[in-house]
Amino acid sequence: MTSHPARQPRDADALVVDDDSAAVEELIECLAKAGLSCLSAGNGGQALQLLAEGHRVKVVVSDLRMPEVAGLEFAGRLAKLAEGSRPEVIFVSGHAGFDDAVEAIRLGARDLLTKPVDGPRLVRAVKAALLVRQARERAAPVAETVTGGPLDRKRTALKDMRSMRKMRSQHFPTELFSDPCWEMLLDLYDARLAGAEVTVTSLGVASGVPLTTALRRMDQLTEHGLIERVSDAGDKRRTIVRLSQEGLDAVERFFDTYLNRKAN
Incomplete structure (x- = not known):
């Protein structure tokens, strides 16, 4: 699946990352109905490219199992971004094991949802992550001092x-x-x-x-x-x-x- 960003860099509440185009459409539909703006990418590599091009997102909703750059590797790269540009991460997976869950949380993931994803729970998780991101942004000026x-x-x-x-x-x-x-x-x-x-x-x-x-x-x-x-x-x-x-x-x-x- 190819990504579908606007030609000019823009901000979005969430970036949905999954190599299953049907899953992406379903997740974006749930989030859009809740009034949240979204971008999409087919794998971690495409998502990193979007961020490198200047697109700014507050929360990433990513599958764990993807080609090229998989979910955990993707989260590891996100963790290296500067504080102000690093999005919150929520993972979704149909095959997550205990070790995956531990590593996801170690990498700073806010949540790990199982597939098929319950729409209301996804919306709650993303909104909770947005609140965390807002709190982090408010604290940033203090941290700099x-x-x-x-x-x-x-x-x-x-x-x-x-x-x-x-x-x-x-x-x-x-x-x-x-x-x-x-x-x-x-x-x-x-x-x-x-x-x-x-x-x-x-x-x-x-x-x-x-x-x-x-x-x-x-x-x-x-x-x-x-x-x-x-x-x-x-x-x-x-x-x-x-x-x-x-x-x-x-x-x-x-x-x-x-x-x-x-x-x-």
Whole structure:
């Protein structure tokens, strides 16, 4: 399938990426009925070309299984874009496995929907991602003023810890470091810095342990007053999990101590 952008670069709420033209038309129809503007592309390579040509989109809805540049590789390339031009990502798939879900969330995907996609759920997911994007845009001027400051250094330290986690998994059996509590706190802190929301399900999947284990650890973190769970105002079936004020203060103190020791 070929892409169908306007000749001149333009803005759109969503970019739908799938090599199945019928699926693209169906998804765009659902989003258009909800008043959302859309572009389309047949694979990740075409989508990246649209962005390179100057088309700006706020949310990407992408299939996982595509020729040339597949969904996860596509998301990895999007993650390298500058903060102001990087869209939120929602994946759709009929064959997503656990490993796919974990990797998608690690790459910053907002959601992973299964095919056939439920139209109302797709619209809710895209609108929720648009709200996250708006919050990120409002926070951008503040972030620019603290480049090189405490917040910027904490983001760098967090990135270093994530890199260490990946390197550790390459040399040691994963089960030796399977307790997810610390990883959850880091993921929630990362979301806090980005102005993003995290659902209980996505946090559990990203933890890399069975969901039942992840839920037990969330209960423990809640009992210690480090996290809190609230209903999603836009979708009562979803539960948002975030650092409590006590949890945020604790993580902030950790990074302050870590950075002070690293500087000395």
